Amino acid sequence: MQKRSPARRMTYREWKIRKCLRLARNWVLFLAACGGAVALMATGILWLLPKAHALVAGPVPFTARTYDSSSYVFDAADDRLVVVNANLALEEEPAPELAVADDATGEQLEAEAASAYRSMAEAAQADGVELNLVTGWQDADARTAAYEARLTAYSAENSRLSAEEAADHTASLQPAASTSEQGTGYCADILSPDCTEKTAAFAETRAYEWLTAYAAEYGFILRWPEDRQSATGMVYAPWHWRYVGVENACAIRESGLALEEFLALERAKS
Known part of the structure; x- marks a missing residue:
């Protein structure tokens, strides 16, 4: 059997070249790892920046749009403008056509108002706001x-x-x-997950801010505003909203008046 010849020993020059190659390979691997880490960190920073900015600056405010009511036409016969209060009691029990407006609570509103509420709640949800309809239509017993x-x-x-x-x-x-509009099916008591009681605290929520800015675009107005208590005869209720239709709501919102005042003014013009 023929003996294997002994392995040739590397020369100093060959050993040095191999060492340099290994060092270069290790640097390449190290730099590649660093590049991946930097890329990961950069991605994380870019993801965190808007969230950090939101925490520092706070949530983006909801800004009400300006409504041009110059072309508004008042219709005194519009059923959606019915007023029920201490001076205008119900003469007979209303019988509105009802529809479920909020699947979570099962609350009903007059059919048109229910459809408008659903659209409004979906729009609010898209803006990160959850609306809860806690009281809708009520019969006389309720x-x-x-x-x-x-x-x-x-x-x-x-x-x-x-x-x-x-x-x-x-x-x-x-x-x-007999003096409650809740029987008409047009009134909606709205709260949110961070305020589940009908108190003035609802006015401090994002839900109220959103409603104040955009509810008119879906036909709803704040029924008993804080600065119109002498006109409504009712204490300010930030959760109590009323459907009057989009055109009416935008005109009322632009006027800054309570429903009673707005109707009195429009009837005086006729």
Whole structure:
């Protein structure tokens, strides 16, 4: 059997060349790894920048559009402009055609108002805002129960008041059955996940900010504004919205008036 010849020893020059090649390869691998890490970090920074900016600057405000009401035509016979209040009580129980407006709560509104509410809620959702319709149409029994519950609570909180005084004050917070627009199917009490109670705190939510800016574009107005309490006779309720149709809502929004004032002004023009 023929013996294998011994391996040839590398010369110093060959050994140095191999060492340089290995060093170059290691540097290439190192730089490639660094490049990948830098690219990953850059991607992460680009992803975080808008979020960090949002945290520092806060959420983008919802800005109301300006409405041109110069071509608005008032229709005194428009059923959507019906007013029910302490001075204009219901003469008979309304019988609106109803439709479910909010699948999550099952609340109903008059059919046209329900469709408008759905469109409005979808638009709000697209802007990152969730609207919850907590009270829609109510029959006479439900309206009576709501009034009596509020009267009982108010009387307990203000025991020094007479029964008549308590009733008068309660009526400015929760209308009695015959003076409540909730029976028309046009009123919508709207809250949000971060405010689930009908309190003034709803005015501090993004949902209220969104509604204030855009609700008119879907036919809804704030029914009892804070600065129009003398006209409505009702305490400010940021959750209480009313459907009147897009054209009417935009004109009312632009006027800055409560529904009662707007109708009085338009009728005086006719």
